Amino acid sequence: MRKEFYIFWLAVALAAFWAFSPVSAKAAGEMDKIKQAGEIRIAVFTDKPPFGYKDENGDNKGYDVFLAHRLAKDLFGDPSKVRFVEVEAASRISTLEADKADIVLANFTYTAERAQQVDFAKPYMKVALGVASPKTAPITDVSQLAGAKLIVNKGTTADAYFTKNHPEIELVKYDQNVEAFNALIDRRGVALAHDNALLFAWVRANQDFVTGIDFLGDLDTINPAVKKGNTELLEWLNAEIDKLTAEQFFFSDYEETLLPIYGDSVDPKTVLITP
Amino acid sequence: MLDSAISIFTAGRNMARIFEGLGVTLKISMISVLLSVLLGVPSGLLMSSKIRFCRLFFKLYLEFIRIMPILVLLFLFYYSLSSVFSINLPAMAVAILVFTLWGTAEMADLVRGAVTSLPKHQWESSRAIGLTEPQLNIYVIVPQAIRRLLPGVINLTTRMIKTTPFVFFINIPDLVKVAQQIVEVTGMKNLLASVWVYGLIFFIYFAICYPISLFSHYLEKVWQD
Numbered sequence: 119m120r121k122e123f124y125i126f127w128l129a130v131a132l133a134a135f136w137a138f139s140p141v142s143a144k145a146a147g148e149m150d151k152i153k154q155a156g157e158i159r160i161a162v163f164t165d166k167p168p169f170g171y172k173d174e175n176g177d178n179k180g181y182d183v184f185l186a187h188r189l190a191k192d193l194f195g196d197p198s199k200v201r202f203v204e205v206e207a208a209s210r211i212s213t214l215e216a217d218k219a220d221i222v223l224a225n226f227t228y229t230a231e232r233a234q235q236v237d238f239a240k241p242y243m244k245v246a247l248g249v250a251s252p253k254t255a256p257i258t259d260v261s262q263l264a265g266a267k268l269i270v271n272k273g274t275t276a277d278a279y280f281t282k283n284h285p286e287i288e289l290v291k292y293d294q295n296v297e298a299f300n301a302l303i304d305r306r307g308v309a310l311a312h313d314n315a316l317l318f319a320w321v322r323a324n325q326d327f328v329t330g331i332d333f334l335g336d337l338d339t340i341n342p343a344v345k346k347g348n349t350e351l352l353e354w355l356n357a358e359i360d361k362l363t364a365e366q367f368f369f370s371d372y373e374e375t376l377l378p379i380y381g382d383s384v385d386p387k388t389v390l391i392t393p
Numbered sequence: 394m395l396d397s398a399i400s401i402f403t404a405g406r407n408m409a410r411i412f413e414g415l416g417v418t419l420k421i422s423m424i425s426v427l428l429s430v431l432l433g434v435p436s437g438l439l440m441s442s443k444i445r446f447c448r449l450f451f452k453l454y455l456e457f458i459r460i461m462p463i464l465v466l467l468f469l470f471y472y473s474l475s476s477v478f479s480i481n482l483p484a485m486a487v488a489i490l491v492f493t494l495w496g497t498a499e500m501a502d503l504v505r506g507a508v509t510s511l512p513k514h515q516w517e518s519s520r521a522i523g524l525t526e527p528q529l530n531i532y533v534i535v536p537q538a539i540r541r542l543l544p545g546v547i548n549l550t551t552r553m554i555k556t557t558p559f560v561f562f563i564n565i566p567d568l569v570k571v572a573q574q575i576v577e578v579t580g581m582k583n584l585l586a587s588v589w590v591y592g593l594i595f596f597i598y599f600a601i602c603y604p605i606s607l608f609s610h611y612l613e614k615v616w617q618d
Contacts, residue, residue, distance in 0.1 A: 164566065165577040172574045174405025176413075204564050212468070216475035218484075218564065294573065296580035296587060303584070323581065 148350045152220055158193055160186040161203040161210060161219035166295065168379040169225040178202050181375040182223040185242060185342075188367065189221070192358060207273045211235050214345045221355065222343045227275050229338075237346050239355035241339030241391055242368060247276050248314030249331035250302065250321055257309040258330040263287045269298050269307035276311040279335045302327070315389045319380040339391070363391055398589040401579050414571035415597060421485075421560060421567075422553040425492035430546065432493065433500020438530060440505040451501060458498040464559050466491045471563040488560045492553060503545040507538035540616050547609040551602045568594060 152158050162182050163170030170180040178186075183202070190200035203219040210226060213219050214236050227245065228238050249268075251257040264286045270276040272291045280287055290307045292298040299320060302310040309330070310317075317329045342359070344351045362368060372386050402408050440451040458466075471487045474480045482490070511534065519529040558569040566574070572590045580586040 161564075164570070165574045167578050167581070171578050172410075173578065174407050174575075176406050176410045204561075204566055204570075206562060209472075209562055209564070212472040212476075213564065216472040217479075217481055218471075218475070294577060296577055299581070300584070300587070320581070 148220070148348050149354060152193070152351070156194070157199045157201050158190055158221065159201045159203055159219045160189070161205045161213050161222040161224055162186060163207075163224045164204045166225060168376050170223070179375070181243070181371055182225060184371045184375050185362075185368075186221075186223050188362065188371075189355075189358060210343075214343060217345065220344065220351060225340055226343050227338045228341050229278070232343075235346060236343040237348065237352050238341040238343050239352055240359040241341045242359055242362075243340040243389055244337055244391060245275065245313045245315065245340060245389065246337050247279060247311055247331075247334040248317040248329045249309050249311045249334065250317045250327050250329045251309035252302075252305070253326055253328050255308065256328050256330040260284060260287075260331065260334070263309065266309075267307040269301050269310040271295065271298050271312065275313070275335075275338055280311060283335075299324075315376075315380060315384050318384045322381055322383050397583050397585045401575065401583065401586055401589055402593075404579075407575055410571050410575070411568065411593065411597075414566060414568035415601075417560075417565060418554065418557045418568045419601070421488050421492060421557050421565075422550070424489050425496050426546075426550050426553055428489070428493040429496025429500045429549070432497040434504055434535070436497055436501035437504020437508065438534075440501050441508045455498045455502055458495055463491065463495060463556055464562060466494065467559060467563050484560070484563045484565045487563055488557075488565060492556075496549060496553060499549050500546070503542050503549075504538060506545075507541040508534060510541060511537055540613075543609055543612060547605055550605055554602060555598070568597065 162178060162180070164172050164178065166180070168180055170178070170182045173179045186200050186202070187197040191197040193199070203213060205213050205219075205222070205224055207224070210222050210224055211232065214222055222236070226232075226238075228241065232238070249257055249260075249263075257263060263284070265288070267288050267290050268280060269290045269292065270280060272293050277289065277291060280289055290301065292301060295312075295316075298310060298312070301307060303324070311334075314329065314332050314334075318332070321327050321329050342355050344355065368390050369386060372390060376384075376386075376389070436451060439447040440455075442448065461469075467487065470482065470491055471484060474482065515533055515537070516529065519533045524532065557567050560567050561570045572594045576587045576590050579590075
């Protein structure tokens, strides 16, 4: 019976070896590698409208996706030469570090901590915080929030800002946008903090609420990110963003993806980088 | 109120996407269960063997897998292996590998339990009638052990099905993730979206897991006679 088992385990070992053997990643010649692959791998969100989401046909859509297609077009002359890697907020950094995607375009806010782990290119959008609250009990100043419950999305800029600057406020955290907004409707917190542009849009559709605070904290930027040390791709991206900003590409991106959600309640200049 | 549900499920390919997500869930869990059974049975026999090295090896393996949360194993094989050793495995391979590692450990322990619960005279009398070791295992021990295994295997299968949503952390969109995508897109306008979509997901999981447990009841009955 020993013999059978040896053969058995040998087969298992061979199978494991076969499974582990392929593809190795090297840092050299990143652009060549992408061109050789014939497509660029871009990490996007699939459940964060209007930035990265899947529409009812299962197609990737949104502000980030619109840019991703443009990058593929400039690289290969064909906007469809992009393979979307579907990420979670928490896995964006590891996706780059483990070489599972070439670029992250997933509403990735620049922070000093993150910049130690990945390389950020030039910004393609900017964002500030806002606070939405019911019209009947509006919150117009952060001091009103002391000791109260504030709804935020886990791991977002709003979460980081309030955790760091206002420990006296109790945060109620949710993973998904819809959960967070429903929590505000159910009054599980006195207010909700999120990207101000998204709040403007939501308040327009939910007339019982107002954005009592429409600008808070620092003006953050959203940037593409690449693996640390991938300077070749980073330089290409920077040149690309300069070019796209100059030709007002991001205004057409805005009109295509954000305008239907934000409506004319938002001035595009509050979220776009102007040349 | 029903209109809000119908509008979600009839829009575009939403229904098809839910079933594609289900396909991913089933593919990972079914392949892993199959491999776990195939690898777990011999491992379990080795675990209950007299060779001390085998017992020690499998004990370590089992404890390691038990202590590690599945999510950590997924991260380890998907991200760490790639960033540290430049071994870049495709996500699906990692999912099946990790679920199989987990399943094999649990399976082996179930087999060990089933085998050691058999009375000692089963071995003694088999040897007395001149069966060789492989014959003893194949004709006497394994058939009896399998009956005792069944409830554990069914339990493991349903647990695997329910653990698959973790694979989204290694960038594979499974059933629950597709549901989330649909809810996030429709939910801003349709407040009931989450109720309808997650409700459907609940019934899909039930529809998959319940027949499995019915089948096990059936087998238990048939084998008793």
